[in-house]
Amino acid sequence: MAEAVDYKIIGERPVRPDGVDKVTGRAQYGADLSLPNTLIGSVLRSPHAHARIKSIDVTAALSMQGVYAAITSEDFASPDGEVGGEAAGSASDLAKNVMATDKVLYHGHAVAAIAASTKEIADLALDAIVVEYDVLEPVLDIDEAMKDTAPLLDPDCYTQNLPEKAEKPSNIASVMQLSGGNLEEGFAAADIIVEGEYNIPMAHQGYIEPHACTATVNEAGQATVWCCTQGHFEFRSMTAALLGMNIADLKFIASEIGGGFGGKTVVYLEPVAVLLSKIAGRPVKMTMSREEVFRATGPTSGTHCKVKVGAKKDGTLTAASAWLAYEAGAFAGAPMGPGAMCIFAPYKLENFFVEAFDVLVNKPKVAAYRAPGAPQSAHAMEIALDDLARELEMDPIDLRLKNAVQEGDQATYGPKFPRIGFKECLEAAKNHPNYKTALEEGTGRGVSAGFWFNVGMQSSAEVHVNENGTVTLVEGNPDIGGSRASMCIMASETLGIEYESIRAMIGDTESTGFSNVTGGSRTTFATGMAVVQACEDIIAQCKARAAVTWGVDEDQVEWQDGQAIPAPGVNADVKPLSLADIASQAHKTGGPLLGRASLNAQGPGPSFAVNICDLKVDQETGKVDVTAFTAIQDAGKAIHPDYVEGQMQGGTSQGLGWALNEEYIFDANGVMENAGFLDYRIPVASDLPMIDCHIVEVPNPTHPFGVRGVGETPIVTPLAAAANAVRDATGVRINDLPLSPPKILEALDGND
């Protein structure tokens, strides 16, 4: 299915429907809404990384002219259970992260909030809030945090998932293990064993648009919230839980979004703004500064990983083990699970053992970031494989081809693989001109591979046919990467009408059915599936209307090229009816045409990627110059190749930034020293070459057009690709990131 199909528009690159408003500045982002009488909300943040809150006194702030509301954690509900979809976690932890209760657990942790008539008054009012702290020793290092002797962030935290119930509290929130076969026998069968230990610091998603929202609550307690989010339905659930509100009293409207990458799947400001508005009786707008974004949102886990891999002389892997420690930040929930499940996923491996740890440290609570957890563990494994290839004097792509999983193989994380395209990606890499081009003097080349599951989850879509046959699509997933265009293409292909006749809109929580976040690389797959089904619903209705018009049975009508025609063999002397024909007469045949679908999408297709990275290292300064980069990935089917390439190039850019320069730098007290884009160095455009993309298309049989998710896999691979290229260029292996100039120069000089 879905193979060698001659599509009309799938795979074309039409202009995105939301493009003009975005490039002309008309599009409305999170902070763009202005309502009359709006107050400005500001958050007081902890100056300590770890402290007990003895008291908070807001009376002086509240008495100031122009101050309308002041809140602390006492004004919030005390929720329990789990909230959220992709970013599901403890509601209690989420509440404590939004507003600290008894303790502050990182520098920048919210402790109180103010609504005032101006930003200036709000800031003065924050200064007038008196907080007494009992300062505690911060735990900033993951290895220290795991020791018995470490100060505890949460004295009630007992390690989950241990074989026996933990007796003492610990900063290790939970552990997980994956195993198969017999590790000892596997290593005993190896001719060669490589090992390594790898450290990666915390990194931020780096979305350009800071978190922003406006909330207004009426006298009946009904709230409307405008915000930039990856999932307004889940923001609604979280806000309702944190405030003890009825979901029916909350309406969330998603603005356009200036990047999220997983970081906008959890609430920070929204419940605060609702509460402030409820008290003040006026709309409240909140916008984070870049500094707040760095100190109190995102990031992803810093990690400490150890990997050991054994192989035969011919490159066949015999065993592998991994020890993976992930920083959770202030509350449990590091992505060590996916990290553990992804690390060996690309390879056929009978004997393996993975142990992973979710570790509390006095740093911001981590949030999802593109393939959460996978880049860190893949970095370790793909470096180990590079070392292995060098020792075996084997081509690194051949080594991976020798061990690559394919359809029917048992994945190390559990299931048997359905149809996948890993080998196709490796073959494409091997045959790519980038790989065949000889390296210039002083340049190094690195290869790496990666995997991500992708998810399905819940989506809804409606198709409204206008009276002239044009179509309005309504769905519930904020468009981060061109999904409106992809939805319109899939609707156009299914209905058989022009792409330009279709408009897509993102409905608010009261205008369309529930939809999980835009995340997990699921939107084109799952919401796309809902759009296709809603279009099929329309087609069925159109066939019925044509049957009525022609006086034939419904099964005597077919839909072809955007029109109803008599089925072969049906003897009816009629003209085909286009969607426009049927729509224009709809009032005579049963009323408006409205198609809909809602689903919990099953069968997301795993996506594999391979990278080739060429770079130069300045031997005297340690600076890296990436000279060529090729990203190869199985997209299943690229609905709109521009936006598949956009995901591949974007993920690569973020991965290279993480590899080369990005890192959270904390001082001894746990204060982030580089909370701005000047010193938290995401790449600028001139830092990177044009990233060449090669889309492999091995269709996912469960999607009508073969789509696999593509958004996350691209960041899994660049970390190791860059590290392996630096090794190739310099002869020195550096296991830790970032590969910043001082680190490289130190390694080079140490090598002399």
Place this chain on the structure above:
Amino acid sequence: MGGYTYVAPATVADALTILSEHKNNGTRAQVLAGGTDLLVQMRSGDNAGRAIVDIKNIKESNNLVFGETETFIGAAISSAVLNESEKLKELFPGLLEAADLIGSTQIQGRATIAGNLCNASPAGDTIPALIANSGVCVISGPSGERQMAVEEFVTGVGTNALSSEEFVLGLRLPNPALRTSDAYLRFIPRTEMDIAVAGAGVSLSLSEDGTCIAARVAIGAVAPTALLVEDAAEAIVGSKLDEGALSKASEACSGAASPISDKRGTAEYRRKVVGVLCKRAAVIARDRALS
């Protein structure tokens, strides 16, 4: 936050009167040229009220004068305007490259070399380039004009030799002699939009046979102020910039540096890199002097 007032006097005399009035009243006044540092500082911490005295309406501050022996660059001329002057690029290519490294294209439409100097950041890119070119500040004050070598002007991190009644009117640069040119290089981990981890400016003169007969070497971002490194200049004078001479100059720069370790780089790293930059800048300056 207190109040701001903004004035844009049209003459040097008016500007000086305003500055003196504020001094006598005990109120704060601050001179604005491009404002690319000042406005940022006002928005991120130092937001106390003051009078902003804009010098962009003063004729002399906008003068670009190519004299027979020297060039005068008015303090209010933006880097973008300077970089459009082919003549200036020919005379001081290294200085203009330094100006071109500061900020984005949009920022360069406002930013000025004199402002970069007065802001007195240890990492200011144009300062080593000015020192290498024997730049002199022309300072207007109540008792007339005074002149001061750029290397003496910056007194510490964020401080300079101006009294509260003075402002920099412009910069004088001696025109380069025959077979003389300059270069400035800085190191940043990215390609742009960053602040120097280390910087080095070199100006040198060659004899007909390519021997270096005069040189000035200045380094930035590796000490509280940019430094003139005379030992580095001595190391290359008399040589044809062979590897030995360049190494000596490089070592002199590393030795003169007294950097700190911070989020932008370790002291050890900065010391090494400033030497590398000195060597590379010297070679560029030589090639320019020969061409």
